[in-house]
Amino acid sequence: MCRNIRTLFNFExxxxxxxxxxxxxxxxxxxxxxxxxxxxxxxxxxxxVEAVAAEARTLIASLVTTAEPKNREVEAAKARARSAERFAR
Structure with missing residues (x-):
């Protein structure tokens, strides 16, 4: 069930x-x-649900990083490659 929760911070x-x-x-x-x-x-x-969403918004807005924002398409491609390798067995 929680596999659908994705990292939401530092994406462009x-x-x-x-x-x-x-x-x-x-x-x-x-x-x-x-x-x-x-x-x-x-x-x-x-x-x-509304309380958790509100706190998630607060958390995401409060976080800071010096790392470059991640590209969603690149990260999705990496995840697909990991999945293909994992389930190829």
Whole structure:
């Protein structure tokens, strides 16, 4: 489930709101054990997603680095190569 959470800091272009919210959603799903919460838990689940997304935005905005921003396409190609090597066996 958490394999979908990707590094969001130091990329060009920067992480979008959708990417941040998707990462927060995956995190809350992992913590709660719910892929889709019941009606009784939906409000708490949604509050948690919004709180995690807000803190993620704060964290990303607060981080500093001297490294050059990573290129999304290059990093995706590296990940595909690692995956191909891993599953070629």
């Amino acid at each position: 272009p920067p992480a979008t709101e959708v990417e941040i919210r998707d990462a927060a959603l995956q995190f809350v799903r992992k913590l709660s054990g719910f892929n889709v919460p019941s009606q009784a838990n939906e409000a708490a689940f949604n509050r948690a």
